[in-house]
Amino acid sequence: MSEFLIRRVFHSLIVLFVMSVIIYGLIGLMPGDPIDLMISADPHITSEDAARLRLIYGLDQPLWSRYLHWLGSALTGDLGYSRLYAQPVWDAIVPALSNTLVLLLSSLTLALMIALPAGIFAATRPYSLSDYGINLAAFAGISIPPFWLGILLILLFAVTLGWLPAGGTAEAAGAGTLWERVPYLVLPIVSLTIAGVGGHTRFMRASMIETLRQDYIRTARAKGLSQSRVVLGHALRNAMIPVVTVIALDLGVLFSGALITETVFAYPGMGKLIFDSIMGNDYNLALVCLLLATALTLFGNLFADVAYAALDPRISYGDIEA
Amino acid sequence: MTKSKQRIGAAILALSFIFLPIAAMAKNDLVIGTTQYPSTFHPNIDSMLAKSYVHGLTRRPITVIDADWKTICLLCETLPALENGGAVLEKTADGKDGIAVRYKIIDAAQWGDGTPITVDDVIFTWEVGKNPKSGVSSNEAYRRILSIDRIDDRTFTFHIDRRTFDYSDISQFNLLPAHIERAKFSTPEAYRTQTAFDTDATNPGLFMGPYVMTQAKTGSHMVFERNPKWWGKKPAFDKITVRVIENTATLEANLLSGGIDMIAGELGLNVDQALAFEKRHGKKFAVTYKPGLIYEHIDLMLDNPLLSDIRMRQALLYALDRKSISEKLFGGKQPVAHTSINPLDWVYADDVAHYDFNPEKAAALLDQAGWQNKKNGIRENAAGEPLRFEIMTTAGNRTRELVEQVLQSQWKTAGIDVRIKNEPARVFFGETVTQRKFQAMAMFAWISAPESVPRTTLHSEEIPTAENNWSGQNYTGFKNAEMDTLLRNIETELDRDKRKVMWHRLQQIYAAELPALPLYFRADSYILPKWLKGLTPTGHQFPTTLWVENWSVSR
Numbered sequence: 001m002s003e004f005l006i007r008r009v010f011h012s013l014i015v016l017f018v019m020s021v022i023i024y025g026l027i028g029l030m031p032g033d034p035i036d037l038m039i040s041a042d043p044h045i046t047s048e049d050a051a052r053l054r055l056i057y058g059l060d061q062p063l064w065s066r067y068l069h070w071l072g073s074a075l076t077g078d079l080g081y082s083r084l085y086a087q088p089v090w091d092a093i094v095p096a097l098s099n100t101l102v103l104l105l106s107s108l109t110l111a112l113m114i115a116l117p118a119g120i121f122a123a124t125r126p127y128s129l130s131d132y133g134i135n136l137a138a139f140a141g142i143s144i145p146p147f148w149l150g151i152l153l154i155l156l157f158a159v160t161l162g163w164l165p166a167g168g169t170a171e172a173a174g175a176g177t178l179w180e181r182v183p184y185l186v187l188p189i190v191s192l193t194i195a196g197v198g199g200h201t202r203f204m205r206a207s208m209i210e211t212l213r214q215d216y217i218r219t220a221r222a223k224g225l226s227q228s229r230v231v232l233g234h235a236l237r238n239a240m241i242p243v244v245t246v247i248a249l250d251l252g253v254l255f256s257g258a259l260i261t262e263t264v265f266a267y268p269g270m271g272k273l274i275f276d277s278i279m280g281n282d283y284n285l286a287l288v289c290l291l292l293a294t295a296l297t298l299f300g301n302l303f304a305d306v307a308y309a310a311l312d313p314r315i316s317y318g319d320i321e322a
Numbered sequence: 323m324t325k326s327k328q329r330i331g332a333a334i335l336a337l338s339f340i341f342l343p344i345a346a347m348a349k350n351d352l353v354i355g356t357t358q359y360p361s362t363f364h365p366n367i368d369s370m371l372a373k374s375y376v377h378g379l380t381r382r383p384i385t386v387i388d389a390d391w392k393t394i395c396l397l398c399e400t401l402p403a404l405e406n407g408g409a410v411l412e413k414t415a416d417g418k419d420g421i422a423v424r425y426k427i428i429d430a431a432q433w434g435d436g437t438p439i440t441v442d443d444v445i446f447t448w449e450v451g452k453n454p455k456s457g458v459s460s461n462e463a464y465r466r467i468l469s470i471d472r473i474d475d476r477t478f479t480f481h482i483d484r485r486t487f488d489y490s491d492i493s494q495f496n497l498l499p500a501h502i503e504r505a506k507f508s509t510p511e512a513y514r515t516q517t518a519f520d521t522d523a524t525n526p527g528l529f530m531g532p533y534v535m536t537q538a539k540t541g542s543h544m545v546f547e548r549n550p551k552w553w554g555k556k557p558a559f560d561k562i563t564v565r566v567i568e569n570t571a572t573l574e575a576n577l578l579s580g581g582i583d584m585i586a587g588e589l590g591l592n593v594d595q596a597l598a599f600e601k602r603h604g605k606k607f608a609v610t611y612k613p614g615l616i617y618e619h620i621d622l623m624l625d626n627p628l629l630s631d632i633r634m635r636q637a638l639l640y641a642l643d644r645k646s647i648s649e650k651l652f653g654g655k656q657p658v659a660h661t662s663i664n665p666l667d668w669v670y671a672d673d674v675a676h677y678d679f680n681p682e683k684a685a686a687l688l689d690q691a692g693w694q695n696k697k698n699g700i701r702e703n704a705a706g707e708p709l710r711f712e713i714m715t716t717a718g719n720r721t722r723e724l725v726e727q728v729l730q731s732q733w734k735t736a737g738i739d740v741r742i743k744n745e746p747a748r749v750f751f752g753e754t755v756t757q758r759k760f761q762a763m764a765m766f767a768w769i770s771a772p773e774s775v776p777r778t779t780l781h782s783e784e785i786p787t788a789e790n791n792w793s794g795q796n797y798t799g800f801k802n803a804e805m806d807t808l809l810r811n812i813e814t815e816l817d818r819d820k821r822k823v824m825w826h827r828l829q830q831i832y833a834a835e836l837p838a839l840p841l842y843f844r845a846d847s848y849i850l851p852k853w854l855k856g857l858t859p860t861g862h863q864f865p866t867t868l869w870v871e872n873w874s875v876s877r
Binding site: 030031032033036037038039042044045046047048049050051052053056081083084085086087088092095096151154155158159162165166167168169171172173263264265266268272273276279280281 | 353361362363364367368369370454455457459460461462463494511514515520521537539540541542543563565566567568569571572575576578579580581746747748749751752753754756778784790791793794795
């Protein structure tokens with residue numbers, strides 16, 4: 001297993017390097033540069049100013065030269081300076097990353113806490129009224145556009161009932177304790193949970209139905225085991241394998257995909273940071289953010305592979321069997 | 323009532339007690355909602371409205387343009403002028419016309435840490451501004467200053483290398499605190515990443531306004547508290563929080579739920595959004611509209627053979643019912659533009675060609691230009707080519723896209739087929755407009771200032787080309803020798819009456835030649851609580867927050 005892990009980490013590093021070249025190249029190929037954006041906002045910037053600023057920001061250099069300069073600095077631990085946020089890239093990322101992790105881990109946990117039992121419940125009663133009800137709710141969750149759901153939640157709980165804040169963070173309202181922070185997280189978490197729970201429920205249900213058709217399940221039932229023992233003791237581990245894959249892939253998607261929720265709830269997280277950095281031509285920030293998203297996806301896949309071995313005794317990775 | 327109902331009621335009541343205090347803010351606090359967070363707090367690096375807005379709370383420029391569009395002193399005692407001896411004409415060392423302008427910083431002025439504001443700060447600011455490595459966005463204003471004489475600790479004289487009519491206006495000269503920033507400037511190349519404005523943004527010594535910034539959370543909010551060292555009128559609020567909420571629907575929801583008290587006019591809702599909000603909730607809030615200097619127009623590609631014909635440009639404008647657009651879409655709050663000069667500007671001339679909606683004239687001009695035949699409602703020339711243009715603007719800008727559709731429909735009525743091809747802002751401004759790649763029409767806005775000479779947009783030397791590395795903002799490719807002369811002469815003419823004549827001629831040429839199709843002047847919409855008084859919109863680039871000490875609470 002350790003050899004497998006080392007090999008996978010090495011592969012991941014190669015992927016990250018290739019991705020850094022591709023991302024930097026793609027960002028560089030996009031039209032315009034940061035100085036063009038400055039000019040459009042400041043009528044006082046003259047042609048001489050523009051040339052001087054391009055020199056200062058290193059934009060007079062060819063793209064490959066800028067990339068090599070960034071790579072050299074990054075290898076020494078300096079990820080560069082964010083022009084958009086006027087601070088080192090890492091300083092801009094850390095608060096957004098922590099906000100996103102709180103939001104996404106909470107919503108993912110909550111979504112799984114609802115989706116897994118609901119999917120199992122529906123799978124054990126296929127085509128029953130409760131199965132149809134769960135499926136209907138799952139499809140509704142998948143189908144509702146996140147921005148619309150967010151606005152509806154705000155209108156109901158913030159504007160009409162006045163129970164919860166309409167967005168932002170607790171600090172913006174001068175609140176600081178954990179208890180005071182909770183209300184600001186409720187609506188974005190609910191919004192993301194509703195968006196995620198449907199898909200996971202459907203995966204869990206499909207996987208469990210498939211597993212329950214296996215011969216060894218029939219054998220377990222023939223031995224006279226109870227339904228709960230059959231489902232939880234025998235079927236669940238195998239049924240979880242495809243679900244784990246989906247959850248692992250979700251990590252990367254969630255990391256960069258909460259943009260709409262973050263925008264609607266004025267929640268300063270990674271989705272917004274990535275969007276702003278790309279639209280604002282902030283090469284360093286965009287590159288590091290996208291590499292983080294890539295790294296998280298790779299880590300998710302690695303986690304899934306390890307989890308397969310833990311879930312399925314037939315899967316082993318060379319030196320050690322799970 | 324059953325026990326279960328009682329329990330539910332008690333739970334709701336408990337929830338209300340838990341959550342309601344979050345929304346309700348103390349009355350001596352003010353929470354302002356805006357849509358943008360500043361990219362830097364350094365006053366001279368990267369100009370943006372979001373920064374000007376919050377600096378209005380914490381800083382005071384030496385001079386400023388007030389709500390009556392007059393240059394006044396905020397940090398100086400008297401505005402220098404030739405008439406009062408504060409300005410003196412002189413020759414530069416190389417014999418050119420120059421001017422010496424003397425200012426005296428008011429005696430009580432001090433930074434938020436108690437350090438007096440002196441000529442040291444003025445000289446340091448100049449050194450930073452003119453240093454090409456410092457990262458200051460626009461250093462033209464600093465380069466023009468040849469030298470600075472220190473008269474005493476508070477009095478100084480600028481020796482400027484040219485005589486321009488706006489010699490007394492140094493609103494772009496944003497003072498930096500030398501006692502904090504000088505150490506950061508030891509390596510000019512690294513200054514923009516080391517400045518205390520970004521590395522120690524809540525240091526009170528950086529501020530000299532009624533408030534100091536005490537908290538700044540990137541992308542989220544900024545908190546401002548009273549500056550104990552402020553020498554002017556005491557502001558009404560102990561604390562002001564500026565919250566950044568980019569999504570305007572969420573911004574409105576926050577206003578309605580009490581999360582914010584007001585929406586800033588400078589960076590808030592568009593006029594159409596504000597009109598819709600006013601219809602629904604106008605009784606609860608004071609909604610004010612102020613037309614300003616943001617000039618929405620369509621740049622025409624004059625290299626396009628069809629558009630190089632003046633009759634075509636005039637016909638395009640005659641075919642538009644801009645008054646109706648202003649009234650129907652913007653409730654008449656955004657006035658129709660006839661040139662790039664705003665009617666609120668003292669140099670505005672009303673007696674230039676106006677192109678009021680006149681379909682007959684448009685048709686006659688198109689006929690004269692050789693587009694007489696019509697096929698399927700679209701005009702054609704003798705060769706059977708349809709009269710077709712492409713219009714572009716920033717994709718996702720709801721207001722512009724709406725206006726664009728109305729324009730397209732009005733032109734179609736006149737037999738002109740206009741195809742819409744929009745692009746994201748960064749592509750549109752990053753390449754299409756700046757490298758003159760639009761085929762016919764580019765719709766966007768220019769941000770201006772009172773009596774701002776439009777040299778960069780109208781002078782023939784400002785046409786971007788590959789040879790000049792796409793510098794300049796004359797995207798239409800407009801060339802007019804008389805306009806070039808006027809642009810040069812207006813800048814250096816000190817006599818107001820003579821200047822007014824030149825401005826008049828400039829507008830005449832603009833209206834006659836139509837390098838761009840003027841649409842309307844954008845208005846700011848302020849959504850304020852009814853109890854807030856004293857906030858006076860300016861209509862120009864200086865935000866209302868510069869006079870925050872005049873804001874008051876009326877119960």
